[in-house]
Amino acid sequence: MAVSEIHEQAAPAVGIDALLEEVRSGYERIEPGDAYEAARTGEALLVDIRYAALRERDGLIPGALVVERNELEWRLDPFGSHRLPEATSHDLRVVVICNEGYASSLAAESLHRLGLHRATDLIGGFQAWRAAGLPVSP
Template sequence: MGHVDARDTIGGVHQDPADEQSRGDDPSAARAGAFAWRLTPAETVAAFVRGALLIDIRSTVDRKEQGWLPGAIVLEPSVLEWRLIPHSGGHIPEVTSYDVEVVLVSRDGEESSVVAARLRELGLWRATDLAGGFWSWRAAELPVGGDPAPMRG
């Protein structure tokens, strides 16, 4: 594995960027994996408990079929940059600065990984995602259900 510094281990999971770049021919996927902050389900729960925003970016159909993430804010992927960037004019109230910790959850972790990388490029340096997405949440037998979270944009 390559050099590991503090930025590579804040989320707890280190992935070697060289490994990510060799796995496919999509350069955006390689960039997304290079940051190496992808969280496990347990780390996602810990992040939420300490105040991170849990953002569910799954489709309405997926949420209805698979279940709701307790405490998650539901946002459509197409509006994330506008709703999560401070001072955008349309950001959600929970985003008070570029230091806010954001954990994105998609169906399988692919979309959320790319989106988290984009948010970091825009200055949300603590944006990350749940590795394996909602499927890893379910596999870890974490709670699902409760009242559906309202769509916020």
């Protein structure tokens, strides 16, 4: 295949802001207080994808699973050979949490592609969680 043919088949270029808007239009995002309540009642699984330095600096959300972003799909795919015990079905409500709510949107969209149709992300990420005065452990 010629290089020119590859370029013709590529998706049109889009900026990250437009991509985030498109991705986020595909599901309903969740506010920190609602995510806290959903996790507290067992209706949602909180998944922290922040990298280690941020977790060490800012702390952890008690009860949230820590899954590195580069492992997220493998750990949450209910059909996957490397899935976590919590990844029991495609009906699982997963709330992905990054630092400020950007990377988590792209991660939630990726989980949707795996069939986790209830996946969402936390508006404002960990920083919004902490600003809302919700529990954080060192």
